[in-house]
Amino acid sequence: MKEFSYVRAADTAQAQALVAERPDAVYLGGGTNLVDLMKLGVAEPDLVVDVSRLPLDGVEHRADGSVLIGATARNSVLAGDEGIRERFPALAQALLAGASGQLRSQATIGGNLLQRTRCGYFQDVTKPCNKREPGSGCPALEGAHRELAVLGTSDHCVAGHPSDMAVAMVALDAVAHLRSPGGTTRTVPVDQLYVPPGDTPHRETVLERGELITAVELPPPPAGAVMRYRKVRDRWSYAFALVSVAAVVDVEPDGSLAEVRIALGGVGTRPWRARAAEAALRGAEPTDSALRAAAGAEFAAARPLPGNAFKVDLATDLIRAVVRDLADQATRKDR
Ligand SMILES: Cc1cc2nc3c(=O)[nH]c(=O)nc-3n(C[C@H](O)[C@H](O)[C@H](O)COP(=O)(O)OP(=O)(O)OC[C@H]3O[C@@H](n4cnc5c(N)ncnc54)[C@H](O)[C@@H]3O)c2cc1C
Ligand code: SF4
Known part of the structure; x- marks a missing residue:
């Protein structure tokens, strides 16, 4: 070292x-x-x-229903926050699905958002890797890529974003607060924090040099909506997502979808907001065929490799299961 x-x-x-x-x-x-x-x-x-010891660790529930989460708040503190568990359960579920109790007590919100890919070649300095060493190549394309991304990839990098928490935040329309070294502040939706790998996979986010994440803001959740985070992985704990889904759903009295937000983990080079699937589902009945077609619309742009093509079917099944269950739950809640 x-x-x-x-x-x-x-x-x-x-x-x-x-x-x-x-x-x-x-x-x-x-x-x-x-x-x-x-x-x-x-x-x-x-x-x-x-x-990590800067006084940026508060979880402030505001009168308008939004929440300001300090960037140095620990993952365990946010997961255990009563207001988060009650009003943003998908976020608490995503946090608890990540890592282990010890790690969550140490990890911060800012660090979780900016954690690096788990691609094995990236972590092995004896191997080439375009992300670690621009222009050196991407052995994952022909090598081990089972865990890697199928959406947003390029010929130069197929690394996935590993965070569970970020997936829930993207479904919840969370916004990151950034501060430059000169003191200028700006906000960026978490959805737009990450840049596609293209031919510069070493550039991962829109953060400028020295910019600090100071907080993440959650807007109020849509009234009446229900939400969930579900993760599929090789082991029950201590494993990253093969595929995960964070969804927010509300239904009309006739059972059609009034609100549907879907974000996916494990499949994208960033936490992936499934906007094509959402557009296909809004106003539709959450039938099996509608959900399958919506997932198909999202994965039309996927570029699966031989070892990770299974993720398309897995994600399709998970979207179907989660959205259907949430629609049932929302219907029961309305009665
Ligand atoms: C065994 C193991 C299993 C894991 N399993 C999972 C899992 O299942 N799901 C999951 O989501 N994660 C998992 N993780 C990853 C874990 O969630 C992250 O390591 C953790 O969230 C990172 O947070 P940190 O505060 O420790 O970040 P750090 O390691 O301190 O920093 C990470 C990056 O963020 C930058 N950074 C930190 N804070 C800021 C800030 N405020 N502003 C700007 N830049 C900043 C740092 O410079 C660094 O580049 C696992 C980790 C381990 C070791
Ligand atoms: S997928 Fe990305 S991180 Fe992995 S080896 Fe290829 S360039 Fe490196």
Whole structure:
């Protein structure tokens, strides 16, 4: 492991000034991803600026029904927050589906959003990888890609985004609050935080150098809607999603879908908002054939590889099961 300096930032301005002035400086949240990558030699920062103790850890439920979640709030704290469990259950379920209790107690919200891909070639510095070393190639295309993405991929990279939490946030229309080292603030929907790999897979997000995620805002959930996060994985715990679905659903009195939001994990290069499927379902009856057709519309643009083509059928089944169950639940709730 390369030697590095460590600073525990006293405040946000100091943290950002330190990262801005050193090209190889990085922020440290809980360290559960970054430190692993440093041990593997994948990340080699000169300076690590610990932001995990900055006072950005609140979970503020506002009068208008929105919630402001500080970027340094721990995953376990957010998962256990009563208001989140009651009003945004899909988010609590997604958090609890990720990693382990110990890891969730350490991991922060900002770090969870920016965790790196679990592609084995990316983590192995003896192998080429366009994301780690631009222009070196993508062995996953012909090699091990069972866990990797089928949507949003390019000829240069098929790495998937691993976060469960981000999938729920995308379904909930969450917005990230960013702060530049100069103090300028802006907001970016979590859905638009990640950039497609194209021919520059080393560029992963829209964040500028030194920009810090300070918070994530959840708008009020749609009145009357029900929601769920469901994850399919190889093992019951300690495993990343092969496919996951976060959905928000409401029905009209006649049983047709008044509201339907679907986000997918495990299949995309980013947490994947399934807008084509949503458009196909809005106003429709959630029948088996309508749900199958909607999933087909979403996966029309998929580029499955031999080892991960199964994800298309798996995701189709999961979308059908989750949306149908939620529609039933919403119907019962209305009675
Ligand atoms: C064994 C194991 C199993 C796991 N299983 C799952 C799983 O099933 N599902 C899942 O979703 N995740 C899983 N994870 C990943 C885990 O959720 C992430 O490691 C964790 O969420 C990262 O958060 P952190 O605060 O530790 O980030 P860090 O490791 O501290 O940082 C990650 C990245 O974010 C940057 N960063 C951190 N905070 C900020 C900020 N505020 N602003 C800007 N940049 C920032 C860092 O510079 C770094 O690049 C697993 C991890 C392990 C080790
Ligand atoms: S899929 Fe992406 S991360 Fe994996 S080897 Fe190819 S370029 Fe690297």
